[in-house]
Amino acid sequence: MNRLLALALSTAILPTCLATQALAADPPATPAAVVVQAPAGAWRPISADELLIMTIEGGKRVVIQLAPAFSPRHVANIATLAKAHWWDGTSINRVQDNYVVQWGDATEKKPMPPGLSPTSPADYTLPLATRRLAVTPLPYVDPYAPSTGFVGGWPVAMDGTSAWLPHCYGYVGVGRNLSPDAGTGAELYTVIGQAPRQLDRNIAVVGRVIEGMAYLSSLPRGSGELGFYTPTEHQVPILTVRLASELSFADRPRFEMMDTLSSSFADYLRLRANRKDDFYDRPAGGVDICNAPVPVRAAP
DSSP, X not given: OOHHHHHHHHHHHHHHHHHHHHHXXXXXXXXXXXXXXXXXXXXEEOOGGGEEEEEEGGGEEEEEEEOTTTOHHHHHHHHHHHHTTTTTTOEEEEEETTTEEEEEOTTSOSOOOTTOOOOOGGGGSEEGGGOOOOEEEEOSOOTTOSEEEEETTEEEEEOSSEEXXXXXXXEEEEOOOSTTOOOOSSSEEEEOSSOOGGGTTTSOEEEEEEEOHXXXXXSOOOOSGXXXXXXXXXXXXXXXXXXXXXXXXXXXXXXXXXXXXXXHHHHHHHHHHSOOSTTOSSOOSOOOGGGSOOOEEEOO
């Protein structure tokens, strides 16, 4: 190549290269930008044993990430129920506005599969004496717990002796009758409104919806007491519920969650509390545990 032509081309390309380098060096200004720019090392795969796939009317798919580290007995029961295909043919039977969507056996007469473990209110929290937790603390006041933070990709509330998962939007809990009943895991619900944190430590939280939340939050509200569907209203059929590990390798959905000990997550938290992009005039200077959802994405 002619040396003058080569020099001309390199001169034309140089400003673009420098601009690209400058852009790469500029720190992200929004939480969404942090998520997009997070390197592969900032993500952790979610085990197929922890993914519960619920297919509802119309073939719509809802994927729930289970939290066995925080609700081991309830999650073990949920796995047993899924492997027995117990939810197949049940329904979504309650949709209460600004509160929850609930599903299970509306008749409460369907026989349970063998192998379910007994549960109690003691299962609502994780005793800190039994576990040393690597916590990413959230340094802001929380009205429902002395401290909050993130452990292993999950938001947690703590009181010095125990830790528990909070009732955030999209989080999944276990329906129950009056205490000391703590539910088996057969009746589940997800939060579709403002986080009802008053339920924390009163009900087992077992996971979160990571795909298909719109299918649940947009359902018609029930007109019965507490949002239950009346006999004249349509209870949305549940076609199947399976663990991802039950599916063939090719059919399994794959997801990753951001490592809550990573520098990317630290940047994400900082920007959730202090937005500095063009839209915001006044940074909040704080964020609550439910307003900093741990990023989850489909695996590349």
